[in-house]
Amino acid sequence: MTPDGENSSFNLTDLVQRSGRWLCASGPESDIVISTRIRLARNVVGFPFMSRADDDTKKQLVDTLRSTIQATEIGRNYQFLNVEELNELDRQLLVERQLISRELAQSSGPRGVMIGNSEQTSIMLNEEDHVRMQILNSGLALEESWAEIDVLDNALEERISFAFDETLGYLTACPTNVGTGIRVSVMLHLPGLRITREIQKVHQAAQKINLAVRGLYGEGSQAMGDFYQISNQVTLGCTESELLDSLAEVVPNILGYERRVRDLLCRDNKSQLDDQISRAMGVLTSARSISSEETMHLLSSVRLGVNLGMVPDIDIATVNELFIQTQPSHLQKISGGPLKTPERNEARAAFLQQRLKK
Amino acid sequence: MKKCRRCSKPATLHITEIHQGNAVAIHLCETCAREYLEDESGQPSPNPAADLAAKLEALVADDDEESVVRCSNCGISFTEFREQGRLGCPVCYDEFREDLMPLLENIHEESLHIGKRPLRSPTQTKDQSRLIQLRNQQREAVEKEDYEAAAKLRDRILEIEATLRPNSED
Ligand SMILES: [Zn+2]
Numbered sequence: 376m377t378p379d380g381e382n383s384s385f386n387l388t389d390l391v392q393r394s395g396r397w398l399c400a401s402g403p404e405s406d407i408v409i410s411t412r413i414r415l416a417r418n419v420v421g422f423p424f425m426s427r428a429d430d431d432t433k434k435q436l437v438d439t440l441r442s443t444i445q446a447t448e449i450g451r452n453y454q455f456l457n458v459e460e461l462n463e464l465d466r467q468l469l470v471e472r473q474l475i476s477r478e479l480a481q482s483s484g485p486r487g488v489m490i491g492n493s494e495q496t497s498i499m500l501n502e503e504d505h506v507r508m509q510i511l512n513s514g515l516a517l518e519e520s521w522a523e524i525d526v527l528d529n530a531l532e533e534r535i536s537f538a539f540d541e542t543l544g545y546l547t548a549c550p551t552n553v554g555t556g557i558r559v560s561v562m563l564h565l566p567g568l569r570i571t572r573e574i575q576k577v578h579q580a581a582q583k584i585n586l587a588v589r590g591l592y593g594e595g596s597q598a599m600g601d602f603y604q605i606s607n608q609v610t611l612g613c614t615e616s617e618l619l620d621s622l623a624e625v626v627p628n629i630l631g632y633e634r635r636v637r638d639l640l641c642r643d644n645k646s647q648l649d650d651q652i653s654r655a656m657g658v659l660t661s662a663r664s665i666s667s668e669e670t671m672h673l674l675s676s677v678r679l680g681v682n683l684g685m686v687p688d689i690d691i692a693t694v695n696e697l698f699i700q701t702q703p704s705h706l707q708k709i710s711g712g713p714l715k716t717p718e719r720n721e722a723r724a725a726f727l728q729q730r731l732k733k
Numbered sequence: 734m735k736k737c738r739r740c741s742k743p744a745t746l747h748i749t750e751i752h753q754g755n756a757v758a759i760h761l762c763e764t765c766a767r768e769y770l771e772d773e774s775g776q777p778s779p780n781p782a783a784d785l786a787a788k789l790e791a792l793v794a795d796d797d798e799e800s801v802v803r804c805s806n807c808g809i810s811f812t813e814f815r816e817q818g819r820l821g822c823p824v825c826y827d828e829f830r831e832d833l834m835p836l837l838e839n840i841h842e843e844s845l846h847i848g849k850r851p852l853r854s855p856t857q858t859k860d861q862s863r864l865i866q867l868r869n870q871q872r873e874a875v876e877k878e879d880y881e882a883a884a885k886l887r888d889r890i891l892e893i894e895a896t897l898r899p900n901s902e903d
């Protein structure tokens with residue numbers, strides 16, 4: 376652990392013992408929709424973007440933004456973490472919790488993140504843009520999420536002049552984000568469509584209105600744990616409500632496909648499905664060593680089983696948490712220090728047994 | 734319309750993959766998309782960040798090598814922007830506007846922002862600093878006992894103040 380003074384107020388070891396509110400599966404459609412996330416990209420007038428900012432400028436940006444945000448009514452309770460000073464493990468932990476991006480974790484120079492109550496909101500400082508604020512809610516919560524992030528944006532805007540152009544909107548370092556600077560992402564768990572090899576329906580539904588599909592942490596095209604993120608690609612030339620509407624239009628269709636496939640599986644392949652889910656539980660509760668990939672894959676079956684009422688005594692919130700807590704950095708943090716892969720796989724197996732035992 | 738990355742038919746499917754932390758957009762036609770999605774191995778993209786890079790490259794074609802245009806504010810050249818895919822500062826959008834418009838239309842298929850605006854718009858910010866200037870000038874005019882100039886300045890200040898009243902919100 377880093378012996379720095381600045382970050383000690385926010386205890387990352389405590390963090391792993393609880394989970395963000397977005398994992399609690401309390402939101403609408405949360406049997407299939409894990410989370411709704413909205414992020415806004417903003418830059419401060421009078422400062423260069425990251426590619427032209429030296430460390431002094433970056434430091435000045437972080438310091439100014441941090442104190443300005445903490446001086447607002449809404450930002451008063453935000454905890455600041457100096458990402459530059461965090462060690463690799465802690466940075467990765469924040470990535471696994473979806474509080475910061477990989478880019479912020481892996482870049483260099485002065486940068487930070489401000490984390491709101493219940494980890495529902497976070498504000499990255501000096502990521503690709505000066506300010507990247509995000510809100511993360513459980514389930515399908517497009518309107519509420521927008522309303523909340525809009526309030527935060529307005530509060531910051533009272534004190535910070537964001538770079539804005541009359542015809543091009545909010546100005547961002549990469550022209551792919553210019554305009555609204557918004558990315559709306561809905562994270563879906565779609566094991567049924569994967570089992571029945573109908574996942575292309577998701578892509579077809581999304582492509583009609585120019586939405587992108589990717590995985591939980593994005594590794595490869597085979598989404599790990601059957602998680603698929605649907606998000607907008609275009610940020611210029613449409614309003615925020617139009618973008619929300621396009622997701623609000625597509626997501627229910629995908630939920631419909633997934634539910635129909637689940638019904639069919641239960642009707643025609645119940646015993647095979649039951650076998651798959653029981654085996655998954657069997658391995659998760661009795662393995663002595665297990666990789667992250669296998670865990671994600673098996674937890675996905677268990678999650679489906681819980682939703683179909685085929686796995687008693689486990690709730691969805693617990694399964695949601697396990698997806699995050701069995702990620703490498705969480706596991707090492709829970710175990711109290713760095714572990715090599717073989718040790719990590721053993722620790723993961725032990726942790727799963729403890730969490731899933733009846 | 735974007736073209737399919739594998740053949741050159743119009744792409745109807747847009748997939749974003751992440752490779753080593755970089756988001757890569759893949760545009761495919763109906764046929765190639767089916768092949769892609771059924772390929773369980775999920776072959777990695779041969780060239781990460783290829784999409785934006787390709788669009789940036791397409792901009793080079795009729796570039797005059799002699800004249801290196803640089804942003805007067807941050808000093809980045811358009812060539813450097815093309816190589817990195819990231820602009821140097823907000824002013825770059827003004828400085829490179831003509832060159833950027835085709836790229837923005839290619840990415841977003843639109844070129845006019847119609848979304849949220851800051852409550853305190855940039856014209857207002859400009860007016861605010863103009864007001865500060867005018868008030869200083871007015872004070873100086875009064876100190877020099879040039880009351881005619883001071884009165885003109887006062888009228889101008891009142892005019893701007895009227896436009897800044899917050900009832901003109903939409
Ligand atoms: Zn094709």
Ligand SMILES: [Zn+2]
Nearest residue numbers: 804807822825
């Ligand atoms: Zn510039």
